[in-house]
Amino acid sequence: MVGVAVFVIAADVISKSIVVAKMADHPPIRLLGGLLTITLTRNGGAAFSIGTSMTIVFTAIALGVIVYILRAARNLRSIGWAVALGLLLGGATGNLIDRIFRAPAPFQGHVVDWIELPHWPVFNLADSSICCAGVLVVLLAVPPAAVLTGLMLRDPGARLEAP
Numbered sequence: 001m002v003g004v005a006v007f008v009i010a011a012d013v014i015s016k017s018i019v020v021a022k023m024a025d026h027p028p029i030r031l032l033g034g035l036l037t038i039t040l041t042r043n044g045g046a047a048f049s050i051g052t053s054m055t056i057v058f059t060a061i062a063l064g065v066i067v068y069i070l071r072a073a074r075n076l077r078s079i080g081w082a083v084a085l086g087l088l089l090g091g092a093t094g095n096l097i098d099r100i101f102r103a104p105a106p107f108q109g110h111v112v113d114w115i116e117l118p119h120w121p122v123f124n125l126a127d128s129s130i131c132c133a134g135v136l137v138v139l140l141a142v143p144p145a146a147v148l149t150g151l152m153l154r155d156p157g158a159r160l161e162a163p
Helices: 002-023 055-075 079-101 125-141 144-149
Strands: 029-031 036-043 111-116
Touching: 002 036, 002 079, 002 111, 002 125, 055 079, 079 111, 079 125, 111 125
Parallel strands: none
Antiparallel strands: 029 036, 036 111
């Protein structure tokens, strides 16, 4: 779990540092025919720039999530859950670093976002890591046979039996 988190944090911090250094006075860079655009934005809110006046609240929530994950890590018995929590821990920490150390003030900083896809808000590697963690948590929480057979949709209380 810690290895995944450290990798995510490093990739996020390095990528944001490069984008801030190179894109500050540069127009957006369109790649792959506009499928991917590299653009520098700063987000004081949560996902999709929701709650831009509540930066301190999001900082506190991120701190709580990080503390919870670190406490829960002692009970992990699954590689899948370790990876999922590592992705979540790394993503939350990556964005928290921005909130603590970036302008306009300590613990109220704006998160650097730089990846833009068509019809989607601008995001960063930490955001991607958090989303991947969410998908992995859902996959780990739902029994694979139930998904394959559609059993969960027909009868949530039913038990799986061998054919």
